Amino acid sequence: TQLLEQSPQFLSIQEGENLTVYCNSSSVFSSLQWYRQEPGEGPVLLVTVVTGGEVKKLKRLTFQFGDARKDSSLHITAAQPGDTGLYLCAGLKPDSSYKLIFGSGTRLLVRP
Amino acid sequence: ETGVTQTPRHLVMGMTNKKSLKCEQHLGHNAMYWYKQSAKKPLELMFVYSLEERVENNSVPSRFSPECPNSSHLFLHLHTLQPEDSALYLCASSQDTGTGGEQYFGPGTRLTVT
Numbered sequence: 001t002q003l004l005e006q007s008p009q010f011l012s013i014q015e016g017e018n019l020t021v022y023c024n025s026s027s028v029f030s031s032l033q034w035y036r037q038e039p040g041e042g043p044v045l046l047v048t049v050v051t052g053g054e055v056k057k058l059k060r061l062t063f064q065f066g067d068a069r070k071d072s073s074l075h076i077t078a079a080q081p082g083d084t085g086l087y088l089c090a091g092l093k094p095d096s097s098y099k100l101i102f103g104s105g106t107r108l109l110v111r112p
Numbered sequence: 113e114t115g116v117t118q119t120p121r122h123l124v125m126g127m128t129n130k131k132s133l134k135c136e137q138h139l140g141h142n143a144m145y146w147y148k149q150s151a152k153k154p155l156e157l158m159f160v161y162s163l164e165e166r167v168e169n170n171s172v173p174s175r176f177s178p179e180c181p182n183s184s185h186l187f188l189h190l191h192t193l194q195p196e197d198s199a200l201y202l203c204a205s206s207q208d209t210g211t212g213g214e215q216y217f218g219p220g221t222r223l224t225v226t
Contacts, residue, residue, distance in 0.1 A: 004154070033214065035217075040121075040219070040220075040222075041219050041220070042116070042118075042202050042203075042204075042217030042218050042219050042220050043155075043202075043217045044217070045214060045215070045216060045217075048214055088155070090155075097209055097210040098143065098145075098160060098168075098206065098209040098210070098215075099157065099168075100155075100157070100215065101154075102154040102155040103154060104152070104153065104154045105154075
């Protein structure tokens with residue numbers, strides 16, 4: 001069974017701090033996506049990374065796919081209260097074009 | 113309306129009730145999905161439809177019955193549920209089932225079974 005482990009599970013930081021969230025697996029994925037979910041809402045797609053070693057930036061968010069396509073990280077610079085939410089990573093199984101394996105999420109709280 | 117919408121947003125039902133969840137996508141997509149999100153567990157894929165044809169049933173109990181009358185609408189019919197079925201039920205859509213997984217989610221229906 002393919003699993004995605006996310007760490008940390010919870011993170012509470014002060015506005016302006018930097019943070020990194022990790023998503024790890026022993027299995028290879030065709031691609032990996034990051035979502036943010038706010039209370040009472042569904043997950044919103046932030047980015048998709050496809051190539052091993054790929055780095056994508058979305059304003060203050062930097063996403064990296066591991067060289068072996070087994071892990072990924074999300075780095076937030078100068079976090080703001082609006083970044084508060086549940087961050088989910090999801091890997092696409094190599095034998096499927098639509099089956100996503102989701103991590104259990106990192107709940108981030110950015111205090112003003 | 114834009115994106116993916118779901119109704120109702122909240123639902124409380126007894127174990128003997130029958131109810132339906134509705135999802136509508138306004139993105140022109142051909143694939144639709146039902147997921148279950150329980151506390152402290154990763155999102156679980158339940159069903160996948162491609163062009164109104166079910167292509168995935170992820171070992172879901174028969175008390176959950178999906179229906180996809182067209183590529184824009186998806187229903188989840190519920191009957192004789194158990195308390196452990198209480199969860200957030202999320203609908204998602206994608207361009208098709210071959211687009212590498214980029215899925216767009218609705219806001220979910222928070223279901224409580226009493």
